[in-house]
Every structure is written in C-alpha cells, then in structure tokens.
Amino acid sequence: MSHTPDLTLYHAPRTRSIRVRWLLEEMGLPYELHTVQFATRPAGDESYALIHPLRKVPALKDGDEIILDSIAIMQYLLGRYGPSPLDVAPDEADYGRxxxxxxxxxxxxIMPVSLLLAHTQLLPEDKRDPNLAKWARYETDKLLDFASTHGLGDREFIAGDRFTAADISMGYMFFLLKLIRQFSDAPENLKSYFARLTARPSWVIASD
Known part of the structure; x- marks a missing residue:
C-alpha cells in the first residue's frame, strides 16, 4: 500500500457505485460514504459538479485526486492499495480472462441492458419502444448465454479460481437485470453464481 487511504466514495443506491463500495468492503479499506441524490437527474447538486462535472455516480476522492467511472475506480484501488487477491496479476494464467x-x-x-431498462421500466410508458425492448431482450439473452458458456462454465468464480473484481463487475449487471425482472430466465449456472455473489457480507453492505 503506497499511502494511507483518505477515500470518499460518492454513492447512490442501485447505481454502479455499488461496484466500488463492494470492492472497498472486500479489500477492507477505510472510506467515507457520501450519498448523492439520485431521484432526479443529473445526480447530486451544483456542489457535486465540482466532484463530477457530469453529475453521475460513482466518483472516488483519494486525498486531492478524483477518479470517475466504476471500472476505472476499481482498477485504481487494486493498483494503488494492492496487492490483493481480488486482482489477478499479469503472471497468473487467468490474467487475460x-x-x-x-x-x-x-x-x-451496458448498451442492451440499458435499453432494456429504459424501455421496460425507466421511461414513461408513452416513451417506451416495444421493438427496442424486444431487440434489447434478444441481445441481452445472447450476452447471458455467452457469459454462461464462455465465461463461467462450471467454475465457481469467473477468473483466477477465486472471487475477484471481475465477479463484482459482472455481478452488478446481473443485479440490474434482476431489478427489472429480466434475470429469471438466465442460464442456471449464472443464477447460482449470482446467489453465491450476493451471499457475501460485502454485498449486503454495498447494496444497502
């Protein structure tokens, strides 16, 4: 660990900031949680624009440094405060995976899942396009089949023979699909996998 953490996570429930909070909990890093208003868009208020000019979540403040985007923040935490078993090192066989x-x-x-979310739940009913929703459902099913067959297979976790940040990344997308009631027909190995992920104490905290 290169320096003592001085971390603030800007978070809203059900958003991608869950990924970052989940990782922080798994890594045992101390952090301050700042909840951002997300009931209307853009998120937060004008003061939050000083943290994230687009007023989206998540954002992570580490001392004077601000990092945006959930996956970038995860890689930052693993690199800055590792080594961690939640990372897979370049010399490990599953690094590319x-x-x-x-x-x-x-x-x-993200594209088909976002469109599925928008055109089944998020948009007012008169703004939803059933053809787009149908296409998004078809594309999402293809992605789930791909993750089931070429990703998880008969593994317990997706890479490195252990729980890693890649499981956090994928798990959040399954969570979104479950929220909009679009996960019940997922392949059985993915449903069992998601149940394993969400049984972790860190998930219970992150998704609160």
Missing amino acids: FLHWLHFGESGM
Whole structure:
C-alpha cells in the first residue's frame, strides 16, 4: 500500500457505485460514504459538479485526486492499495480472462441492458419502444448465454479460481437485470453464481 487511504466514495443506491463500495468492503479499506441524490437527474447538486462535472455516480476522492467511472475506480484501488487477491496479476494464467470479464461487465453488456431498462421500466410508458425492448431482450439473452458458456462454465468464480473484481463487475449487471425482472430466465449456472455473489457480507453492505 503506497499511502494511507483518505477515500470518499460518492454513492447512490442501485447505481454502479455499488461496484466500488463492494470492492472497498472486500479489500477492507477505510472510506467515507457520501450519498448523492439520485431521484432526479443529473445526480447530486451544483456542489457535486465540482466532484463530477457530469453529475453521475460513482466518483472516488483519494486525498486531492478524483477518479470517475466504476471500472476505472476499481482498477485504481487494486493498483494503488494492492496487492490483493481480488486482482489477478499479469503472471497468473487467468490474467487475460480477468481483464476481459472485468471490462465485459460494463463495456460488453451496458448498451442492451440499458435499453432494456429504459424501455421496460425507466421511461414513461408513452416513451417506451416495444421493438427496442424486444431487440434489447434478444441481445441481452445472447450476452447471458455467452457469459454462461464462455465465461463461467462450471467454475465457481469467473477468473483466477477465486472471487475477484471481475465477479463484482459482472455481478452488478446481473443485479440490474434482476431489478427489472429480466434475470429469471438466465442460464442456471449464472443464477447460482449470482446467489453465491450476493451471499457475501460485502454485498449486503454495498447494496444497502
């Protein structure tokens, strides 16, 4: 650990900041939690724009440094305050697999899942497009099948033969799908996997 943490997480329930709080809890790092208003958009107030100019969550303040984007923050914490078993090192066999699924949980899944969220739950009913919702459901199903077959398979966790930040990244996307009642038809190994992830004490705290 390069220096004593002075961490503040800007957080809103159900958002991607869950990923960061989950990782902080798993790493045992001390942090201050600052809850950001998320009932209306943009998040927070004008003072929060000094932390995150786009007024989105999460944001992490480490002393005088501010880091944005949930996956970037996770990589920052692992690099800054590691080594940690939640990371997979470059000399480990699953290093490439770890990076893939760490980022796939956001970049690979976010578009269809976001559209599914918007056109089934988030938008007013008269603004929802059933054709977009159908397409998003089809694409989401393909991603779940891919994660089931090529990601998890018969593994307990997705990389490194242990729970890692990649599981946190993927687990949050499954959480979003569960919130909008779009996870019940997921492959059985993914549903069992999600149950294992959410049985962890750190998840209970992070998702509160």
